[in-house]
Amino acid sequence: xxxxxxxxxxxxxxxxxxxxxxxxxxxxxxxxxxxxxxxxxxxxxxxxxxxxxxxxxxxxxxxxxxxxxxxxxxxxxxxxxxxxxxxxxxxxxxxxxxxxxxxxxxxxxxxxxxxxxxxxxxxxxxxxxxxxxxxxxxxxxxxxxxxxxxxxxxxxxxxxxxxxxxxxxxxxxxxxxxxxxxxxxxxxxxxxxxxxxxxxxxxxxxxxxxxxxxxxxxxxxxxxxxxxxxxxxxxxxxxxxxxxx
Numbered sequence: 153x154x155x156x157x158x159x160x161x162x163x164x165x166x167x168x169x170x171x172x173x174x175x176x177x178x179x180x181x182x183x184x185x186x187x188x189x190x191x192x193x194x195x196x197x198x199x200x201x202x203x204x205x206x207x208x209x210x211x212x213x214x215x216x217x218x219x220x221x222x223x224x225x226x227x228x229x230x231x232x233x234x235x236x237x238x239x240x241x242x243x244x245x246x247x248x249x250x251x252x253x254x255x256x257x258x259x260x261x262x263x264x265x266x267x268x269x270x271x272x273x274x275x276x277x278x279x280x281x282x283x284x285x286x287x288x289x290x291x292x293x294x295x296x297x298x299x300x301x302x303x304x305x306x307x308x309x310x311x312x313x314x315x316x317x318x319x320x321x322x323x324x325x326x327x328x329x330x331x332x333x334x335x336x337x338x339x340x341x342x343x344x345x346x347x348x349x350x351x352x353x354x355x356x357x358x359x360x361x362x363x364x365x366x367x368x369x370x371x372x373x374x375x376x377x378x379x380x381x382x383x384x385x386x387x388x389x390x391x392x393x394x395x396x397x
Contacts (some may be wrong), residue, residue, distance in 0.1 A: 160185040169225060169231050173319075225253050234389075261377055341355045349375040
């Protein structure tokens with residue numbers, strides 16, 4: 153396998169491996185590569201078929217992504233893994249499957265179940281540009297900057313529609329509401345107060361059911377909380393990492 157990563161920070165420091173969401177890439181985490189690297193080693197993954205990583209589309213989507221993550225995680229000494237949306241789904245599954253390989257997880261704008269509305273699939277299939285334009289309505293708080301929204305659209309267009317569709321299909325089939333309580337790792341849960349894709353109640357369920365978890369709801373942020381309110385987001389991550397690193 154050849155999985156691309158973007159890395160920043162201190163090689164000897166605790167490592168945080170970050171996993172993007174549907175149709176995303178390591179670029180999702182550019183504010184964390186910049187803002188967390190003064191204290192930690194930060195590694196952002198391009199899952200196969202995303203960013204600079206070649207596709208392995210003939211394989212089961214979720215399984216192939218978990219293989220990608222395992223390949224990177226095994227290069228480090230019990231890192232923390234973090235994921236946004238679909239990446240949060242993958243972080244939960246990884247924690248349940250490989251508990252001894254990691255020391256904690258960060259769950260961002262995600263849930264123990266991720267249902268995807270049928271109109272999203274229809275729009276991807278029939279009018280991809282409409283999907284790209286509409287994504288800004290779902291991804292951001294209503295007062296997000298025009299520059300941030302345009303940059304997001306630019307990143308979405310880099311990913312093939314078929315790959316975005318399969319990502320959402322993987323999310324739509326995900327449901328660990330009955331087993332999420334088996335996650336024993338220290339867990340940090342962060343969600344934007346105005347997130348309409350994975351509302352606060354999704355994160356509240358995670359917090360209520362993962363025993364060793366902390367939760368922060370960040371105001372004036374939607375689904376892309378790590379970009380919209382990066383300073384507050386990074387501050388929460390740093391404080392949490394310091395508490396057990």
